[in-house]
Each structure stands twice: as structure tokens, then as C-alpha cells.
Amino acid sequence: MSIDKEESVKKLFTAESAQVDTNKGDAYYDELYISCQKRIEELKKLKPLNNRVDFTESIEDQGLERRDFLKWASATTAMLMLPASFTPLVAEAAVLMNRVPVIWVELSDCAGNSEALLRSDGPKIDEIILDIISLEFHETLQAASGHQAEKQMDEAMEHFKGKYLLFVEGAVPLGMNGQFGTIGAKGETFVDHLHRAAEGAAAVVAVGSCATYGGIPAAAPNPTDSVGVMDVVKGKPIINIPACPANPSNMVGVILHFVLTGTIPELDSLLRPKFAFGYRIHDNCERRAHFDAGEYVEEWGDEGAKNNFCLYKVGCKGPMTFNNCSIIRYNEGVNWPIGVGRGCIGCSEPDFWDKYAYERPMSNANIKAPTGGVEKTVDEFGLGLLTAAGIGIGIHAAASAVAGKREDGGEY
Amino acid sequence: MKDKPGYVQVKRRTGAMRIIHWVNVISMIAAIITGLYIAAPYYQALIADPAVDKYVMAWNRWVHFIVAIIFDVTSIIVFYLTFFSRVDRPWGKVIPNKQNLSEFVEVLLNLLTLNRRKKFNSEHNDSFNITFFFIFHFLMIWMLLTGLQMYVHGLESGISSIGAWWPWMLHLVTDWTLPVSSWMVGSTATGANIMDVRIAHHTTMWLLITWVVFHIYYQFWRTIFWKEGDISIIVGGSKYVKIKEDEEA
Numbered sequence: 001m002s003i004d005k006e007e008s009v010k011k012l013f014t015a016e017s018a019q020v021d022t023n024k025g026d027a028y029y030d031e032l033y034i035s036c037q038k039r040i041e042e043l044k045k046l047k048p049l050n051n052r053v054d055f056t057e058s059i060e061d062q063g064l065e066r067r068d069f070l071k072w073a074s075a076t077t078a079m080l081m082l083p084a085s086f087t088p089l090v091a092e093a094a095v096l097m098n099r100v101p102v103i104w105v106e107l108s109d110c111a112g113n114s115e116a117l118l119r120s121d122g123p124k125i126d127e128i129i130l131d132i133i134s135l136e137f138h139e140t141l142q143a144a145s146g147h148q149a150e151k152q153m154d155e156a157m158e159h160f161k162g163k164y165l166l167f168v169e170g171a172v173p174l175g176m177n178g179q180f181g182t183i184g185a186k187g188e189t190f191v192d193h194l195h196r197a198a199e200g201a202a203a204v205v206a207v208g209s210c211a212t213y214g215g216i217p218a219a220a221p222n223p224t225d226s227v228g229v230m231d232v233v234k235g236k237p238i239i240n241i242p243a244c245p246a247n248p249s250n251m252v253g254v255i256l257h258f259v260l261t262g263t264i265p266e267l268d269s270l271l272r273p274k275f276a277f278g279y280r281i282h283d284n285c286e287r288r289a290h291f292d293a294g295e296y297v298e299e300w301g302d303e304g305a306k307n308n309f310c311l312y313k314v315g316c317k318g319p320m321t322f323n324n325c326s327i328i329r330y331n332e333g334v335n336w337p338i339g340v341g342r343g344c345i346g347c348s349e350p351d352f353w354d355k356y357a358y359e360r361p362m363s364n365a366n367i368k369a370p371t372g373g374v375e376k377t378v379d380e381f382g383l384g385l386l387t388a389a390g391i392g393i394g395i396h397a398a399a400s401a402v403a404g405k406r407e408d409g410g411e412y
Numbered sequence: 413m414k415d416k417p418g419y420v421q422v423k424r425r426t427g428a429m430r431i432i433h434w435v436n437v438i439s440m441i442a443a444i445i446t447g448l449y450i451a452a453p454y455y456q457a458l459i460a461d462p463a464v465d466k467y468v469m470a471w472n473r474w475v476h477f478i479v480a481i482i483f484d485v486t487s488i489i490v491f492y493l494t495f496f497s498r499v500d501r502p503w504g505k506v507i508p509n510k511q512n513l514s515e516f517v518e519v520l521l522n523l524l525t526l527n528r529r530k531k532f533n534s535e536h537n538d539s540f541n542i543t544f545f546f547i548f549h550f551l552m553i554w555m556l557l558t559g560l561q562m563y564v565h566g567l568e569s570g571i572s573s574i575g576a577w578w579p580w581m582l583h584l585v586t587d588w589t590l591p592v593s594s595w596m597v598g599s600t601a602t603g604a605n606i607m608d609v610r611i612a613h614h615t616t617m618w619l620l621i622t623w624v625v626f627h628i629y630y631q632f633w634r635t636i637f638w639k640e641g642d643i644s645i646i647v648g649g650s651k652y653v654k655i656k657e658d659e660e661a
Contacts, residue, residue, distance in 0.1 A: 022569070269590075269604065280568055294457035294468025312469075313453055320606050322568070346607070351599060355607040361452035362607065363614055 022081050022278075029083050032261065036089050039262050040096065048098040048134070055095045058128055069094075079328065080253055080265070081275045093260040097133050100259050101164040103156055104138040105197050107190040108181050108217040108226055109170025113208040114140050116245035116330075129252050136164065139183075146185045157200050165258060166201035167251075168194060168229050171210040171217040175225035194232060203237040203264055204229060205254055209347055212242035212270075219353035230271055237264050240271045242323075244347035249328050250276040270350065272322070281318035281344055284326040287311065291319075297341075305341060315359035316343025323348040419652040422535045424645045429493065432486050433646050439479035439486075440624070444617065446476040451614055480559050487552060505542035512539040523630070527637040534638060535653050544627070551620050558593065558613040561586035565606055 048054075059069055073091040077084060106114070118141075135141070136156035137149075144152050156164070170190075173180035178189030188196075198204050206229040209215035217226035230238050241250050254273055257265040265273040282288065290296070290310035297304040297314050310316070318326070321344050329336040337344055346356025358365040425433075448454060449472045457468045494503050505512055518532045519540035532538055564582035572578045590604035593612040599605055635643040641652045 278568060280566060283566070283568075292468075292470035293466050294453060294470075294472075295466075296453055296456070298456065317607075320565075320610065349607065350605045351607070355605065355611075362610055363448075363451035 029085075032082075033086065033089070036086070036093075036260050039260065040089060040092050043093075043096045043099045043259065046099045055098070055129070062128060064128075075328075076249075076253065076256065079249065079275055079324070080257055081278075086260075089260060090256060093256055094129055097129055097255060097259055099134070100255065101134045101136050101156070101160040102167055102255070103136050103153070103160075103164050103197060103201070104141075104167040104169065105193060106139050107168065107170030107183075107194065107211070108173055108224070109208065109210050110216075111140050111169070112245040113169045114138070117248040117251070129255075133255060136160065150184050150186065153197070157197065161200040163202055164200070165255065166197050166204045167207050168197075168204060168211045169207045171214045171226035171228065172232050173217065173224035173226045174232075175223065180224040180226075191232060194229065198233045198236055201236060203239060203258065204233055205251075206230065206238060206240045206242075207246045207251060209242040209244045209352060212240040212272075213350040213352075215242075215244065216353055219351075238271050239264050239267065239273060241276070242270075242272060242348040243325070244345075244352070247276070247323075247325060247328065247330060249332075250324070268322075272348070276324045277322045277348065279322060279324050279327060281321045281323055281326045281338075285318050285338060286326075287338060308341070311338060311341070311343035313361060314343055315345075315357075315361060315365075317346035317349075317352075317356040318344040321346040321349055321356070418655055419640075420655050421650050422653055423650045424536070425649045426497075427649065428489075429497075430646055430649060432489060435482065436486055439483050440620070442475055442479045443483070444621065446472040446479075447617060450476060477563065480556065483552070484556055487549070487556065490549070502537050502542045502545070505537060505539040506546050515539045516543060523633070530638075534640060535651075541630075544623075544630075548620070548623055548627075551616055551623065554589075555613065555616050555620065557586045558589050558609050558616070561589045561609050562606065562613065 056066075059066070070087075070091060073094065074084065074087045076094075077087045077090045080086075080090070082090070104114075137153045139149065142149065142152070172178075172191050172194055174191060178191040181190040182188060183190060183193050206212045210217055210226075211229050213228045214222070214226045214231075215228075217224055218228075228240075230240065239254055241247075241254060243250075250273070253275060254265060257263075257273070257275075265275055268274050268277055270277075282291070285291075287308060287310045290308070291312055293310075295304060295307075295309040297309045297311050299305075300314065312319070316338065318338065325336045326338070329339070343359065344356075345359075346352045349356055355362075450469070453469065457466050505515075515532050516539045518529075519538045522530050522532070523540075560582050564579050564586065567579040567582075570576055570579055589609055589612075590606070593608040594604050597608040597611050599608050631643055631646075635641065640654070645651050
């Protein structure tokens with residue numbers, strides 16, 4: 001048995017699902033509290049990186065009160081599945097987030113995840129925190145370009161070697177030696193770019209479904225052979241924050257967890273933090289009662305739609321999708337897809353574009369031709385039919401040749 | 413019961429076995445009717461009723477899971493009887509040894525020649541039929557495990573009404589269906605995908621329906637062509653085999 005096969009067998013029998021252990025006992029949390037406290041004391045000794053804005057100041061600049069911040073801190077503590085006693089630690093960690101350097105690279109993507117945290121109606125605490133993290137490099141946001149940008153990235157990677165969190169947005173095209181996507185003045189391919197950036201990272205955070213599973217670029221027929229970060233980067237802790245776009249609250253959650261504990265949060269089998277992806281959307285959906293009652297929106301804009309009926313029949317994939325958006329929603333709790341009357345498209349699950357996002361129940365999803373394309377299906381079907389006919393003719397001819405010799409008849 | 417002249421009665425199924433068979437039939441029909449509704453609700457609840465008065469999807473899911481659990485339990489009994497039944501222990505017939513293989517071919521030829529060639533003992537279960545049932549049980553086990561995998565996804569809190577051991581055990585026993593389903597569906601995506609399990613579960617339903625179609629056809633066919641009263645095995649528990657003339661003397 002080759003190593004690959006052994007690995008896959010091992011994987012087969014150790015596959016985990018979305019089991020969540022939400023209460024690990026007092027002893028565990030007491031110990032964690034002490035270690036978090038220690039880590040925060042150490043971080044306090046460090047100076048803020050570069051000349052980042054002070055968190056407490058920027059909160060006030062945005063017209064928010066400290067009370068809002070503390071409300072946020074207790075909500076985030078709950079989201080991270082920590083006991084309420086951790087709230088002061090979480091608040092302290094948030095203030096210290098400018099001590100952790102972050103490098104953000106973009107590959108095959110639409111920058112939607114960056115947009116998600118930039119284009120909110122007004123900066124909320126999650127977004128402010130993402131403003132004050134020490135973002136050392138971000139292709140879309142920085143002013144530098146070309147050689148200047150590359151120099152900046154090289155310097156950041158050198159300076160914070162082994163300490164920075166690498167955020168990756170976008171899929172990694174592997175086809176044609178990675179030539180489907182190049183970046184920078186030297187024309188470095190995305191895959192090389194990712195390898196180089198990941199080498200010195202403390203941990204890699206794949207943000208959005210493209211970086212996690214390949215997402216839209218990897219949808220059938222995947223012409224660029226796109227894959228997710230975890231297929232490319234090996235030997236580094238990887239945290240996936242899928243969804244399209246990833247919820248900024250979950251990004252903050254992961255960074256906060258790292259700042260607070262120095263470790264990555266507990267992950268499920270798809271390397272997604274359990275605090276965010278341990279919930280099935282369906283179970284916390286405000287329309288769940290209509291699902292059980294058999295009250296469905298039959299078509300867009302019908303009487304059911306006006307009455308907020310369940311969207312299962314127009315393809316809602318909430319029952320198969322794990323994410324916390326039915327709880328925390330988007331844009332600091334403003335709304336979420338089902339709240340605006342359209343079904344979940346399963347954007348935080350693998351292969352969501354092909355297997356979830358077709359606006360019909362799974363068994364009615366007859367969009368894609370079974371073998372991958374109309375002409376391809378017709379050609380292969382025709383050839384198959386012709387072959388079957390040829391074999392049939394052959395058998396018949398042979399049988400006739402045999403039977404023809406006994407024309408006075410067989411036994412019956 | 414008096415024997416038909418020239419025929420000898422062969423006991424084939426105990427009362428318990430026949431009850432299990434018909435319980436399975438009813439369970440399967442119920443599972444398909446409700447399963448299709450769960451996959452894509454094909455009838456509408458009366459809009460005018462308030463939600464509290466109807467519980468249509470919930471009832472469908474309830475029936476689906478209840479018959480699945482009944483199926484689970486009868487499967488365990490069938491599994492036991494396969495090896496330890498006093499009447500019929502069919503497991504020996506699936507071993508691909510020379511005798512079974514030749515019997516398999518003979519029974520197949522019997523079907524293909526429309527009963528113009530019958531060179532095997534039709535008193536007891538033959539290896540063709542047993543292999544056919546083996547395929548059924550294989551599909552059923554796959555159905556039960558993928559079903560329980562989807563079921564435990566709804567118990568993501570790790571607790572259930574009968575304790576935490578139940579979801580824990582379901583994970584232990586069924587998590588491997590995730591990568592296997594992904595492999596079956598031909599998924600190229602990274603990571604095991606619950607949707608692949610759904611697709612596999614739904615596709616297997618059609619394989620089982622196909623199986624049932626052939627099963628019913630074949631049992632009718634045997635009854636009509638062999639004239640040994642095969643269909644009565646599952647109703648009355650026995651069939652009749654014509655006494656060969658040399659044995660009659």
C-alpha cells in the first residue's frame with residue numbers, strides 16, 4: 001500500500017463531523033484562564049506594531065461608547081464558547097489586537113471578503129477591530145503597487161517571520177503550472193506567491209469559500225484546476241473561515257482567539273472553527289416552524305413568500321449548512337439571507353456552487369448535464385448507443401448464423 | 413395441511429420471518445413516500461390553516477425516521493437469522509465456491525431460457541436469489557448508515573433525548589460514509605461534504621426501487637413458470653415441489 005492510500009484509509013476511519021464540545025469542565029477553563037492572562041500580560045509589554053491607531057480612541061471617534069464595546073465583548077465571549085468570566089480578558093485582547101501582525105494576500109477571488117468588512121453601513125466594533133489589527137500587507141487596501149508592494153511584503157515577511165497570521169482570500173489555480181493567475185511585477189504565480197507567504201506564517205487563515213475549498217473558481221468544470229489553501233499549504237496550522245463572504249465577526253473571532261490564547265480555535269473536520277461552524281443554520285432559523293408545518297414558498301413572490309414561509313422548496317440549504325449566520329447574522333446583526341426572503345445557498349460548505357446554490361431542493365436540481373456539458377453528454381451518449389447497437393447486431397448476426405443451420409427447428 | 417398429490421410441501425419461512433418481511437415492505441413504502449417528500453415536498457399544506465394546526469414536514473420526517481429505526485431493528489434480527497435460523501441459513505450460498513457459482517449460472521440460465529432449462533434444486537433458496545438478497549441487504553445497510561449520518565448532523569449539539577452516547581455512537585459508526593459518499597459522487601472538492609451523503613442516499617433509494625421491481629417480477633415469474641407456489645413462501649410459509657418420478661416409486 002502506498003503512503004497516499006494508507007493516508008486515505010486513515011482519513012476514512014478518522015473522519016470527524018461537526019460535533020461540538022461546548023462545556024469542557026471547570027478545571028479546563030480555570031487553566032485556560034490563567035494561561036490567557038499570562039499571554040495578555042506578555043502582549044502588553046510589546047509595543048503596538050508600527051503606528052497603529054489606539055483602539056479606545058478609534059471607538060470614540062466612531063461615536064460608540066465603552067458600554068457598546070463591553071456588550072460586544074460579552075457577545076464575542078459567548079460566540080467563542082468561553083464562559084462569561086472570560087469577558088474582561090476578551091475585552092483586553094481586543095485592545096491588544098494591534099500587537100499581532102497580519103499579512104493578507106488575494107488570489108483567485110472577487111475581493112468580496114475584503115469588501116464585506118470595508119463596505120458596512122457604518123463601522124461597527126468588528127470592523128473597527130479589523131481596522132486596527134496590524135495589517136502589514138493587503139494588496140487591495142494598500143497604496144503601494146508594483147515593485148514597491150513586493151518590497152513591502154518581503155520586508156513584512158522578513159521582519160515578522162514566524163509570528164504573523166497569513167490571511168488568504170481566493171482560490172489557488174494549479175492548472176497550466178499555475179499560470180492562470182500571476183501577481184506582482186515579477187509575474188509570480190498565485191501558488192508560488194502563497195507558498196512564499198505561508199512559509200514564515202505562524203498560522204494560515206483561509207478567508208471565504210474560494211480560499212477554503214476552491215469555491216467559485218473551482219466550480220464545474222473547474223478549467224483552472226483551482227483548489228483551496230489546505231490542498232496546497234502543508235505543515236502549517238490552517239483555519240478555514242468559509243462563507244461567501246466570510247462573516248467579519250468570525251474573522252475577528254479567530255484573530256481574538258489567537259491573541260487571547262496564542263493557539264488556534266478548536267476546528268471541525270473541514271478545519272473550520274467550531275465556535276462558528278458548529279451550528280446548523282436550520283436549527284436556529286426563524287422560519288423553522290414553517291418548515292415543520294410544511295408551509296413553503298412555492299415560487300418567488302407568492303402568498304407564502306409574503307408570509308415569510310420556509311424557503312426549502314426554492315432551494316434553501318439551511319438543513320445541510322453549518323454556519324452561525326442564523327444566530328449572529330451579518331453586518332452586526334442587521335440581517336441575513338433568509339431574513340431577506342431568499343434561501344441559504346450553503347456557501348460555507350464544500351462545492352457549494354455545484355451542489356447547494358441551485359435554488360431547488362437537491363433532488364430537483366437538474367441544471368448540470370450529468371457528465372459535465374450538453375455537447376459532451378450528447379457525444380458520449382451517442383457513442384455509447386452506437387456501441388450497444390453494434391454489439392446487439394453482432395450478437396444477433398452470430399445467433400442467426402448458428403440458428404440458420406437448424407432451420408428444421410429446434411426442440412420447440 | 414394435506415399435501416397436493418404428486419407434490420411435497422417444503423417449509424421455508426417461519427411466522428416471524430414472514431412478519432419481518434411484511435413489516436419491511438410497509439416500512440419501505442412509507443420510507444419512500446416520506447423520503448420523497450423530505451427531498452422535495454411534492455404536495456402543499458393547506459395555506460389557510462394556521463401553522464400550529466399542521467405539522468406536515470415534521471410528520472413526514474417522524475414517519476421516515478420511525479420506519480428507518482424499525483428497519484434498523486429488523487435488520488439486526490435478519491442478520492441474526494441469516495446465521496442462526498433453524499429453517500433457512502442462507503449465508504453459505506453467497507460464498508463464491510464452485511458449487512455456488514455453477515448453481516448461480518444455472519438459475520440465471522433458467523431465467524434467460526424462460527424455464528426451458530432447470531438443472532438445480534428449487535426446494536430451498538438458491539445462490540442466485542441469495543446473492544440478489546445480499547445486494548439488497550448491502551444497499552439497505554448503506555441506506556441506514558447514510559441516513560443516520562444525516563440524522564446525527566442535526567444533533568450537532570452532541571446531546572439527544574436518550575443521552576450523549578447516541579450521537580457519539582452514530583458519529584463513530586457513520587462518519588466514514590462522508591468520504592465514501594464524496595468518492596461515490598466523484599466530488600473533487602476538498603473535504604467531505606454532507607451533500608454528497610444526501611446525493612448517495614437519494615440515489616441508493618432509486619437502486620432499491622429498481623431492486624424491488626425486479627424482486628416482485630421475479631417472484632411472480634417463478635410462481636407462474638415453475639408452478640411450485642413460490643409466492644406462498646412469504647404468505648403461507650411454504651412452497652410445493654413436484655416429486656421426481658424416480659423418487660416417487
